[in-house]
Amino acid sequence: MTESQSSPIIKLVDVRKSYQMGALTTQVVQGISLDIHAGEYVCIMGPSGCGKSTLLNLLGCLDQPTSGDYFLGGKNVAHLDDDALSEVRCRNLGFIFQSYNLIQQLTVIENIAVPLYYRGASDKEMREKAERLAAQVGLSHRLHHKPNELSGGQQQRVAIARALVNDPLVILADEATGNLDSKSGQEILGIFDELNAQGKTLVFVTHDERMVRRCKRIVRLEDGVIAHDIPGGPAAPALAAAA
């Protein structure tokens, strides 16, 4: 890969993660080094058990590497304490989950505003930003509905709005289209394309071929290491599968 002039938004340096299970130590991530630059659209693929979820958790600062360094926006976040990690998650990262993970007792607008709440935003800021983002994902007419009154596609759009609300450095997603029918999935993929076009950095774990076709880069993991790091595009699924 050709290095771009700007420093990477995400830089992993020989990151390892092992879990202790009784006397047994399982190496899940076994030395990954990876640079992701602003505006990239990366799909992380691999068979189950290859460590891609663990890698996503590490990238999402939900978990910490056993060894190695992780620079997010130029700052090493590999060894921060819990409070500082929470702050990083709040300000610099946006999460989208397979099962949407909306808070059931909150309305659409309240769900979108949750990250702002933890950042300490004012009521006014929360309302304005949440309304603007709801409009952006096409949910202005559903502001005061509860998640269980929405379709899967709509719920995932709420989750996307929520992930964007603090204007994060990177948006991370785990099988974002996995629970959706093909039409809703298509709509969501359209939103991702739009976001990437606006310059957002997207790092997704996925099995969805459509997503793989749209992305700019594919990172394929096998047994906790990067097996392939290839450009995405229409021909990518075949390549990725063959690799």
Next chain:
Amino acid sequence: MSFLARHPVLRLIASPQHLWRTVSLGLKTIWLHKLRSFLTALGVVFGVASVVAMLAIGEGASHEAQEQIKKLGSQNIILESVKPPDSQGGAAETRSMVIEYGLTARDIEQIRRTVPGISIVVPSRILTEIIWNLDRKVDGQIGGVLPIYPQMRNRRMLLGRFISDLEQQERLPVCVLNQSAAAKLFPLDTPTGKSVRVRGYYYKITGVIEDETKQGGGGGGGSSSSNSTAQIFIPDTTLNDQFGETFFRYKTGGFEAEKVAFHEAVVRVNDTAQVMSRAEAIKQILTTNHKKEDWRMIVPIELLRQAERTKQIFSIVLGSIAAISLLVGGIGIMNIMLASVTERTREIGIRRALGARQADIVLQFLIETTLLAGVGGVIGVVVGLAIPIAVSHFAGVTTVVKAWAPALAFSISVLTGIAFGIYPARRAARMNPVEALRHE
């Protein structure tokens, strides 16, 4: 610093908006599980209710005792004549038709001379008679007293004046009615200046005195006069002249005669601290003088002590009940909150992923627990205020609710919420975000 501004507790204090948002989230969650929340709070309700009730009843007991002492006089020792139980059955040994018992002039004289530090001894005689005003009559008591009687017993004159020294010396047929007697004999007009009749004697009324407040007299508010015995007071000298030393009374089998010198005597001790020792001295005199238990001594200060003791026992019993129910209530809350934390593991994971710090999660759950306990506390205070009202109504026990009592009970409920909420809240906050997100 932005770090400080982001600390959850500081933020809560700094921004009422934020506080309200956090509280309303807690209320929303509580409201979501109405029945469960109510049942959870029930333990606290009982605990708080018993704290409020305990304080009200305890305060009532002490208030009543103090009132009683105010009436009887804390410096006073009251001696009463009592008909001894064995003389009731016909006094077989003496075969005397006349039952003689009670305090005698010798007792009074002896107390007056030998017990130091007492200022006055006021003896009085009380007979049970029918009191007449024309064709109106009432069963009542006629008391022969000294002019100093009202001061000794702390009884206020409502109308006119009490018997004067001159009237006492001159043995004049004058009298003072108590409120009850006045109400029954003169329901429409002013009694002063008119006369009442007892047996064949007429007494001119000089005034009306308030009723004697007996223990447990109707709780709060004006005690109804129908509860009190009608009384009239005449100079002791007059009583002795007219009724003599022996009184005859009709009984179902025939006559019964009794000879009582004094029915009652009030001894005033100069120094309140000396009351108990003087009471002991008087008791010794009376025990030596009387073979039979035909007298009784009431020491108001001792009554206070007994009331304090009652209050103490009450406080211990109800206090333990309150403590136990608050403990049980607290454990109940903790139990439900632990279940709730497990149930909401996913939500906790989401919040953590979106940037909630451990302190944010602790605060969220702690506020929920505190609200739960606080709502329980409010209900408990309401129930707790109703209990004393019911108790005074049905049991006739005086209760006093001090303003600080509900406040104290409510604070205890909130503290219970906090104390028992800390563990579940910390457990929620300590969860691994990755595992929490994976939780189904």
